Amino acid sequence: MRPRPWLRALLFGAASCLCLCTLPAPAAGADAPAATPSPDAVEKAQSLFKKGAALYEGKRYALALEQFRASYAAVASPNSRLYIARCLADLGEHTEAYLEFDQVAAEAAARAATEPRYAQTEQTAQLERDELARKIALVTVAVARPDAAISVSIAGKDVPRERWGKPFPVKPGKTEVVLRTRTTSIPQTLDLSAGEAKTVKLDPEEPGQAGAADGGPALLDEGPSLPEEAPSARAYLRPYAYAAGGVGVAGLAVFTVAGLMANSTYSDLAESCRGPCPIERKDDVDAGKAQQTVANVGVVVGALGLVAGTTLLVLSLTGGSAGEPQRNAASTQLLVGPGFAGLRGTF
Structure with a gap:
């Protein structure tokens, strides 16, 4: 669960110090390390992070988000990205915040292999991500034959192939899942409540699941329609x-x-x-x-x-x-x- 206000403030200060201390370290993505940032880039990132931290404490989340994103662009620190996710959550962008927390956890885990100080960032991101999951719904699309599929979209958003089979956040309510192949589309509508997680299994080559080639549901040919009898004018x-x-x-x-x-x-x-x-x-x-x-x-x-x-x-x-x-x-x-x-x- 999210920390209490006083504890959150304490953690915020500690995380800020930790972030400022780790900004000069080599930046790395989830898969491969990046070049060591220059001193000017580190100084810029630290300055932007301080501005973002002050704005965040003042609950000016939209302005703080801009500063944290600029700081992350200068030096890709998982701590800066953690506050990007927090700003999105406080702004009510829960689905985007969930994805950002997920990326923070993955990035911090990769950095923790050589920089153990990021292990705490990974755990914090996971905890806040799981707490946020209570306000949204999660859909996992399991594709039986991924090679036969071209794309998967959930609630109108394309899901990257690397996220197939993983929980994808959506707003509670009716959600449409569409699996597309070269010739067909397979739509499925779900009705989800807050905190619910559901797995959808789709097979692009299974008979009876294919839809229209242009992305709409398949329509059965019912033959020529009979003209409706016009009602009497009287x-x-x-x-x-x-x-x-x-x-x-x-x-x-x-x-x-x-x-x-x-x-x-x-x-x-x-x-x-x-x-x-x-x-x-x-x-x-x-x-x-x-x-x-x-x-x-x-x-x-x-x-x-x-x-x-x-x-x-x-x-x-x-x-x-x-x-x-x-x-x-x-x-x-x-x-x-x-x-x-x-x-x-x-x-």
């Missing part, structure tokens, strides 16, 4: 048809109820009066007439509603696309007589 009439049909059904329901009530009233009057009803039964006679009127209105409303609903429904189902003439027109007609009501239509 489909908007369907809700009105349902509404009119509902009114028609309600009207017929009123006709049925009111008709039954009227028949019941007239039957009662006919049985009790047995001829013209006396004046005291006038209210019952008026009620029967009102019930008959309601029944008549109900049958008319019901018939009209059903006619309108049927007409609109037929038009919504048979109407062609916009501008297309209709060859067969639907026609309906309401028939209402003294003792009946009905529909007549042609289709």
